[in-house]
Amino acid sequence: MSRPVRFNIHPIEAKISDAIGNAPAPEGYGGDGFFTARLSDVVGLARKNSLWPLPFATSCCGIEFMGTMGSHYDLSRFGSERVGFSPRQCDLLMVMGTIAKKMGPVLKQVYLQMAEPRWVIAVGACASSGGIFDTYSVLQGIDQVIPVDVYVPGCPPRPEAILDGFMKIQDLVGQESIRRRNGEQYKALLNGYGIE
Numbered sequence: 001m002s003r004p005v006r007f008n009i010h011p012i013e014a015k016i017s018d019a020i021g022n023a024p025a026p027e028g029y030g031g032d033g034f035f036t037a038r039l040s041d042v043v044g045l046a047r048k049n050s051l052w053p054l055p056f057a058t059s060c061c062g063i064e065f066m067g068t069m070g071s072h073y074d075l076s077r078f079g080s081e082r083v084g085f086s087p088r089q090c091d092l093l094m095v096m097g098t099i100a101k102k103m104g105p106v107l108k109q110v111y112l113q114m115a116e117p118r119w120v121i122a123v124g125a126c127a128s129s130g131g132i133f134d135t136y137s138v139l140q141g142i143d144q145v146i147p148v149d150v151y152v153p154g155c156p157p158r159p160e161a162i163l164d165g166f167m168k169i170q171d172l173v174g175q176e177s178i179r180r181r182n183g184e185q186y187k188a189l190l191n192g193y194g195i196e
């Protein structure tokens, strides 16, 4: 008996023109041959659509991230196909998995090696709060050692949830003032973590 073929027997020709859209332009004022907008909005538009993630994956949530990078969910659609493992060339730290207290200083070191502006997502219950590991050896949330911008719930979160967290980061990045990182409030936040 022949093996049933269930997939791709009648491939549908993709209409690329329907699937690709332009990033919406920021609010501004335009006319024939010119367009003006706030500098912060233009910089935010560029930043939010070109985030370079650094996956700090220590356990099962990292597997979900692999699914998120795969062709079905395809993080590349957000301009983030360039996943890097050099902190100096990444601006989005994605922490996925159980972080033991011994790993805390390592995680902080990676964060410190990233250039500003940098953002952090805690993916999954373990990174956000220690998850099911309410024990002496596990960090009860990475926000005990570094500031976190977005928390993604779930154990594990599905790739859809990771994408949702990523899009929330994009919203933050797009709306962030270019002066924020020099502000007193941001400095106070870092000082709270012992970072100068």
Ligand code: SF4
Pocket: 059, 060, 061, 062, 096, 097, 098, 124, 125, 126, 127, 131, 132, 154, 155, 156, 157
């Ligand atoms: S949140 Fe759940 S799936 Fe993710 S690393 Fe922790 S135990 Fe694993």
